Amino acid sequence: MGKITKLVGAAGAVAGTAYLSKSENRKKVKAQLNKAAEKLNTKYVRNLGKPSGIDDAEMVDEGAMTSVRYYNKLQQKSLDSKL
Structure with a gap:
C-alpha cells in the first residue's frame, strides 16, 4: 500500500475512535447498524424460496x-x- 492510503486509513481509524468514544454516538451507530441488518434480513427472507x-x-x-x-x-x- 502507498503511504497516502496508510495515512488515510490511520486518520479514519483515529476519527472513528474519537467519534465512538461518546456513549450517545455509540448508541446511534449501534441503532443504525441494527436497522440496516433488520432491513437486509427482511428483504432476504421475503424473497427466500419464491421462484420469479x-x-x-x-x-x-x-x-x-x-x-x-x-x-x-x-x-x-x-x-x-x-x-
Whole structure:
C-alpha cells in the first residue's frame, strides 16, 4: 500500500475512535447498524424460496413431487418385502 492510503486509513481509524468514544454516538451507530441488518434480513427472507416466474414455480413443484413419489415407492417396496 502507498503511504497516502496508510495515512488515510490511520486518520479514519483515529476519527472513528474519537467519534465512538461518546456513549450517545455509540448508541446511534449501534441503532443504525441494527436497522440496516433488520432491513437486509427482511428483504432476504421475503424473497427466500419464491421462484420469479410461473414456469419456475411449476418446475419446482414438479421436482418436489418427483422426490416425494420416489420416497413413497421405496417405502412401499420396503413394506411389501416385509409382508
